[in-house]
Amino acid sequence: MKVYIKNCQRLLKVNQQRIKSLLRKALRLLGLHKAELSILFVNDRRMRILNRQYRGVDRTTDVLSFPQIEYSSQLSALSSQQFVLGDIIINLHQAKRQASEYGHTFNEELKKLLIHGLLHLIDYDHEKSRYRKNKMERKEKELLKAIR
Template sequence: MGLEIDFIDETEQQQEKTFQLVEELLNLAAQKEGVAAGCEISVTFTDNERIQEINREYRGKDQPTDVISFALEEVGEDEVQIIGAEDQPRMLGDIVISVSRAKEQAAEYGHSFERELGFLAVHGLLHLLGYDHMTEAEEKVMFAKQKEILNEYGLQR
């Protein structure tokens, strides 16, 4: 048993093969990162308009983006730590992907939609696991992991 993934398709246009691809990739990434089986995440497929609203509301950037992650385990100054939930499934967070943007970027980068979607899903999961790319060193680590996972799955650039 791998991750428990709740898929939400706001576009109402995704096919079963899309869900299967993302599920397989996220489970491969979780396995490589040592994530325990049964951890839960949600993956939402949306469009540019909706992700722009989310980006504006949560990040203060009034423009569409490709993927946004909301980690549920970040405990910072303004966060509340939940006590007594040790026996509950680990909730990693939410990944929101703009399918429109994924298609645009696939064409722009000259690779398949599946490769771009896979990249965005893995990128989102790594953010949920605490990876970031704010510095050059962080970016090097995170992007190397993404490339390794995508290559192992067979989605080379």
């Protein structure tokens, strides 16, 4: 399991070792023992550009995920060899605002966004249907509880 992290903004610091540890634990719980993924931390400006470029939405957002594989169709092949799961981009400035808004710590919000982004990489979705939204929310809660 490999987790690569790059912090491309200067305002907020993150504990990269802790983040790697959390993600490795989540990957193990998901049975993705040979997965590689990249995490990129950005600011509002960069996230707005990316959100506009890839989703056609001209505003910032908290997290974007870019899967490198079609997870559901390649599931059986994933357990036998090293593979790149994808990239998660997190806007740390938005994460800080959301932590304040939701009444929890920055680290708690960051953990939630990491898990949310990870689930998107493995084909979980919250926009296509109510059923899929509920399924994703349940899995998020399960993983967040397990990686504490």
